[in-house]
Amino acid sequence: MSDLFAIGASGIKAYSRALSVVGDNIANAQTEGYVRRTVRLQEAPPAGDIVLSRNSIRPGGVTAAGVTRELDQWLVEDARTSSGEAARQSTRLNWISITERSLANGGDSINGSISAVFATADQLSATPNDPNLRRQFLANVNDSAGTFRRTANALGSALDGVAVEARGSVDQLNTDLNALSRVNEGLSRARPGSTNEATLLDERDRVTESIASMMEIAVSYDARGIAAVRSASGDILVGGNEVATIGLAVSEGGLLSFTLNQANLFQPMSGELAGLADAATHISNNIAGLNALAEQFSSTLNAAHEAGLDANGAAGLPLLNFTGAAAELVAFARAIAQVATANTTSNNGNMLAFNNLRGANGIEQNVIAFITQQAQATAAARAQEAASSGRLQSALAARDAIGGVDLDREATDLLRFQQAYEAAARTIQVARETMQTMLNIF
Template identity: 25%
Template sequence: MSSFASLGIAAKGLVAAQRAMEITGQNISNINTEGYSRQRVEQTEAVVSPNGRFGVKNASGQGVEITGITRITDTFVNATARQDQATAAQLTQSDQVWNQVETNLGEPGTQSLSARMTANWNAWSALGSATGATAVASAKASVVATSGAVAEKLKSLDSAVAQQWGGLTDQAGAVTKQANELVGQIGELNLAILQVKNSGASPNEIMDQRDLKVAQLTKLTGARVTDRPDGMVDLYVGNASVLSGTNAKAMSVTTSDTSPAAAAAMSGFDKAKAGYTTWAVKVDGMTVQPDSGQLRGVLDGINVTLPGVGNQYDQAAVTLKNQVNAVYGTANGGAAGDFYSFTQTAGAPATAQGAAQGAAASLKVVPTSATLADSSDAGSVSRDVAAKVGVLGEATDGPSVAWRGTVVSIASAAQSADLRSTLADDVASRSAARRESVSGVNLDEEMTNLVSYQHAYAGAARVLTAMDQALETLIRGTGRVGL
């Protein structure tokens, strides 16, 4: 091998060390860049062929060759981290829904339904033992007032959950819009990666940007990712494709309405409580349900959680009405009529649960303090009916006990949602840390590499200097014989 070839070997060493230092600098400068994956220069020894016209035997080789720049990632670790983030987002959304329900419930509290029901039973009991015209009149006014407060609280609870449901439907549209924007951006990055790869350059930085967008999309929709041989990715939400290479398909939130004509006047929330409507994602005419992600949590709140809570409020109103009316109806020889009434939701299904729909929103007190009956005999002043209504608060199957069961059910569901969310967040954090341990930049490691590459560069430079001096000696010190 000629001395000039040795210069080439040294020059290749300089280039390789310089490129390695550049990549190390790239890693260090992006240590705080979200989604950045550290890179590494791949190099191999250049071998001289011993065969052929220009073959050289017993040669040391032709130095070093850079074969590429590797992006340090683990497909399985990344997929696990994305899925764990999607699950955490779904459960966090569910936790937020239940937390708001529990907050609106206001139990325990001085203005809670439990407190108002207790005050109402006390008012009935006070009427049952009242004597004297003034005391009776005051007790009757208290019964009507506290009963009205109970009805108003149920109406307030129903209104709060209906407003929360409406807010979730708006949120579903907003999340879907954001997801569509991300799909479009990922499609554009797919195209950029393909173009860069076809040019022979490295698309590592663009792939990092795309993976960050994919992670954001997965957190929203639980999207699944499939890698393609050309460097692009395909995306699926549920069982529908939302991105194939650069071809993006828009998602939309739609409702399926199976309500009869008689239910035309029902609100969207009433239809949800009746089971007439289901909200879902539609892609290219196909109805899908996201596997996880924030959007799944929103849809679960719209389709399951809040309609179920609304039905519980309606059932509480029905229980209160039925049990109070059953006792109150015995007053005046059975001619007292109803104490509570409500308007059945038009078009609601004729089922045990459906019959309750509209009760919480329309529950009202029928008699006034002047027309309120309190005794089984119209001519009696025993106030036995009032006393019997008063002890409903202590009955094991009374309205208060039934309501406490509802409160416990909601509190238990909220606590469970909070626990699941906390555990999912912990799992997601561990997955993110695992991904960071693989792809993240370690400053100590990079500084160690930088010193190593610096020494390699200095060594290659020293070889180049030595070969240059040898050639200079050869050229200047020869060719003088015979002069």
């Protein structure tokens, strides 16, 4: 009869724990990083030795051997790798799109203002002495310099923004590395098969995925599930009592590089840090390209204007002052009489010659090519982001098909364990009633 009591009691204990785990699954169905758990139920041995007694009879029943996380480690690794590439492409697309908007707001205006300069020169070739056209010509030159400056400043602000975001990402990465070290410490003390261990393992996977979204890593585990993390080059990021510190270095031109423990320089190949480094390079190249266009426009326009004669017969003066950067391009203050419309043969000859500057290799065509190149880069980045995002979604779906919480399945388990719990309780009741009946005989 004691066996019957023990069997019922073991069922109550085991199924109570199983119901608790099902409840945790349901409560955390929408919790990010939570992996579905199950209780390992196994038959209790009906007999065996116990302390101080050999060959003692031990009641049977059921025992809860521990809590198991339902996952496929390969799918977890695949999702982690995919998240790194997706983060790189998403970050890169974001800043390339910002660059495109900077050029759309300023680049189109640059082309328009340059075209306005040549259009006014064309009008002056017909009426070279018109003071209003002369004034408009100088105003258009000044506007074109202003659009170069505004565009350069917008690109410079974007480059500064990349550096600011990179600093925040590096801080978050260092926080995650330290958090993983603390999780590892907790795992070293956690009881195997406990709910606490499962919670720590969930947090371990969440933190390692966050680290992988920042930079490319390799992760290995020991028998307790403690994670050791290395960079792609093999440097230890988290291992034992060692936790690396990631630093950020920004060059004078705005390019990004990263340091490990304030010494070793490295360049991430995936993750958000790689995307930010790509973005900084892209924006820096656009600033260099814009500077080249500003130099071409300044030198071309100055040379053409200096080849002519103004209203007083003096040689034309330079119209633009370029000191090496589009952000500093300014127009000289000139009087309308100083507009050099004439040449040695006619009073409109120099303005007629301005049309020769609008050929296939002219500044207007180069500005259009510059903007088109940016549009193509944005389209390519968008396609790469869509591909990496699709790859990530597939990897996450495959991982969650095993480790995700399905409420229908949990409802089924809830009903099953409730009935088993009731059956165990009924077993105890039957044993009690039987024992009472036997006692009543006497």
